[in-house]
Amino acid sequence: MKNDGAMSPEGEISNVTDTALWVATFRGHEGERRDAAFDDPLANLLAGTRGCKIAAAMPRSAIVAWALIIRTVAIDRLLLEALATGIDCVLNLGAGLDTRPYRMSLPSALRWIEVDFPNIVELKNSQLSERTPACRIERVGLDLLDRSARDALFARLGPETKNTLVISEGVLPYLSNGDVARLAGDLYSIPSFKNWIMDFDNAGKRRMPRVWEKRLRAAPFVFQVVDWFEFFKQSGWHPARVITSAEQSAKLDRPYPFAFPLGLIMYALPSSVRGKILSLSGAVMMRKHPPKGDALT
Numbered sequence: 001m002k003n004d005g006a007m008s009p010e011g012e013i014s015n016v017t018d019t020a021l022w023v024a025t026f027r028g029h030e031g032e033r034r035d036a037a038f039d040d041p042l043a044n045l046l047a048g049t050r051g052c053k054i055a056a057a058m059p060r061s062a063i064v065a066w067a068l069i070i071r072t073v074a075i076d077r078l079l080l081e082a083l084a085t086g087i088d089c090v091l092n093l094g095a096g097l098d099t100r101p102y103r104m105s106l107p108s109a110l111r112w113i114e115v116d117f118p119n120i121v122e123l124k125n126s127q128l129s130e131r132t133p134a135c136r137i138e139r140v141g142l143d144l145l146d147r148s149a150r151d152a153l154f155a156r157l158g159p160e161t162k163n164t165l166v167i168s169e170g171v172l173p174y175l176s177n178g179d180v181a182r183l184a185g186d187l188y189s190i191p192s193f194k195n196w197i198m199d200f201d202n203a204g205k206r207r208m209p210r211v212w213e214k215r216l217r218a219a220p221f222v223f224q225v226v227d228w229f230e231f232f233k234q235s236g237w238h239p240a241r242v243i244t245s246a247e248q249s250a251k252l253d254r255p256y257p258f259a260f261p262l263g264l265i266m267y268a269l270p271s272s273v274r275g276k277i278l279s280l281s282g283a284v285m286m287r288k289h290p291p292k293g294d295a296l297t
Contacts, residue, residue: 037072082165101135114137125139167198184236200281244282
């Protein structure tokens with residue numbers, strides 16, 4: 001996961017941190033809709049004009065926006081459900097420009113720790129210094145692939161918390177299979193890290209869309225597995241609560257975009273087939289032990 005800290009030309013992605021601007025732009029634009037699922041004005045502040053130009057330059061914007069909003073809302077739901085079980089700390093790995101501590105109603109006593117590259121942390125600290133979060137927030141600047149620094153952080157946080165929820169939204173695709181396996185094992189080794197929310201894509205190994213390959217050359221998707229859930233079970237993490245894109249789309253009444261060409265292809269399929277395809281992705285809360293029963297709701 002490369003980040004050289006350099007500023008990319010406007011509209012281009014030259015390192016993985018530029019993707020945070022891309023994502024924040026779509027979250028910021030959500031609040032402009034009449035049927036907005038959430039309002040995130042700080043995302044617009046953080047993304048700035050560069051974020052808008054990156055988003056505008058990327059192909060399939062309507063579909064990307066749909067997927068990101070569906071993912072964001074699904075993770076919001078999982079977060080609120082987890083908090084109801086007594087979570088005392090959230091560890092957001094690769095937090096990017098996420099602003100959940102500012103836009104969501106969270107317990108004031110909750111400890112929220114964001115981890116990302118130092119330049120992302122510096123940007124958020126400077127832009128949000130006069131904003132008041134709903135809970136206690138801390139930011140740590142480090143590269144998640146720096147295992148010694150990462151392990152030192154985990155070792156420090158472990159004894160300081162009783163029930164930590166880990167979040168890794170939109171992060172794992174940029175890591176290799178080996179890096180993800182090591183991260184999963186390291187998280188599992190900390191007793192107080194009991195739950196882990198992530199987005200998933202269970203469609204199996206597949207190539208990045210050709211229209212993205214050149215634009216995402218500096219931040220390629222490299223995590224490729226046949227079965228997402230089985231991969232994490234090898235490290236002791238089991239899916240306890242799954243929200244598919246199909247379910248969240250229906251709940252929001254936000255159907256897959258009718259955009260050329262993928263939208264046309266999707267709507268040419270029988271609705272049952274389209275539903276199965278959209279059920280291959282979504283968000284999941286993992287736990288260290290298998291849930292009671294076999295059903296994932």
